Amino acid sequence: MFLRVLTLAGGLTGAAGLSQFPEFSQQYVQRLGGAVDELSRFVDEFDADAAGLGLSRAAALADLEAGSAMGSARAETMGRVIARHARLSQDLQALQAAGPFTRLHRAGHLGDSEIAARVWQSYRPALPLTFEGAVFAGAGFLAGVAVIGGLGGLARRLASQRKAAPAGRVA
Numbered sequence: 001m002f003l004r005v006l007t008l009a010g011g012l013t014g015a016a017g018l019s020q021f022p023e024f025s026q027q028y029v030q031r032l033g034g035a036v037d038e039l040s041r042f043v044d045e046f047d048a049d050a051a052g053l054g055l056s057r058a059a060a061l062a063d064l065e066a067g068s069a070m071g072s073a074r075a076e077t078m079g080r081v082i083a084r085h086a087r088l089s090q091d092l093q094a095l096q097a098a099g100p101f102t103r104l105h106r107a108g109h110l111g112d113s114e115i116a117a118r119v120w121q122s123y124r125p126a127l128p129l130t131f132e133g134a135v136f137a138g139a140g141f142l143a144g145v146a147v148i149g150g151l152g153g154l155a156r157r158l159a160s161q162r163k164a165a166p167a168g169r170v171a
Helices: 002-018 021-052 057-066 069-096 100-105 113-122 131-164
Strands: none
Touching: 002 131, 021 057, 021 069, 021 100, 021 113, 021 131, 057 069, 100 131
């Protein structure tokens, strides 16, 4: 009886947890879009400054790096900004048109730790009343039941092996 209650609790925990994925991923995509917009502004301004001096982006970064220590530090920072902008833009493109089921398949694009941390800071779990939420809740319930049921079966098997093992032999 205890194992059934524990299995049900595991299923409900899985359902509650996984049912939150559609909304979490939607909020992540919204924040990702905001981050890409802001980084685009910085990169566009840098590119405009470089073009105003007749330089390409790469040449402008090299010119900055060849300057003073501040210029070198700024070139390194700007290089990281440009690389992050490119990575986040690709993630946003992969996720923007994707629905919640496809987002699960593309979960690797939800991997920016800074954005994910900000989503978690403001995220409030809610009862999902959408089709997607129900499907994710059902999958989470089944996964929770399977995990707890599997652990319970393993525990029963180990307990029965201990009972079946002969008592310690005297040599």
